[in-house]
Amino acid sequence: xxxxxxxxxxxxxxxxxxxxxxxxxxxxxxxxxxxxxxxxxxxxxxxxxxxxxxxxxxxxxxxxxxxxxxxxxxxxxxxxxxxxxxxxxxxxxxxxxxxxxxxxxxxxxxxx
Numbered sequence: 757x758x759x760x761x762x763x764x765x766x767x768x769x770x771x772x773x774x775x776x777x778x779x780x781x782x783x784x785x786x787x788x789x790x791x792x793x794x795x796x797x798x799x800x801x802x803x804x805x806x807x808x809x810x811x812x813x814x815x816x817x818x819x820x821x822x823x824x825x826x827x828x829x830x831x832x833x834x835x836x837x838x839x840x841x842x843x844x845x846x847x848x849x850x851x852x853x854x855x856x857x858x859x860x861x862x863x864x865x866x867x868x
Contacts, residue, residue: 778803
């Protein structure tokens with residue numbers, strides 16, 4: 757039976773690759789082939805590319821008749837996870853107050 761190569765640890769491989777790339781960038785900078793700004797922008801772009809993209813949020817209220825869809829065009833259903841509370845407010849035309857409640861204040865202004 758042939759000897760098998762040792763199994764590679766993903767964390768060790770990632771650390772090795774990171775150090776190797778930083779070493780190459782440092783060498784290119786010290787030789788004058790890259791400026792400090794270029795090295796920083798390469799590192800920033802690599803860091804941004806390595807992070808997963810944030811899930812875009814849908815914007816707020818839409819006009820009636822708006823149909824939401826994914827990027828591939830499949831329609832999205834309504835979000836029914838948030839409960840909707842409708843207040844039970846009843847007013848009488850005579851008092852202007854809710855049943856059994858106190859009378860609402862009235863402000864009388866004299867505009868001259």
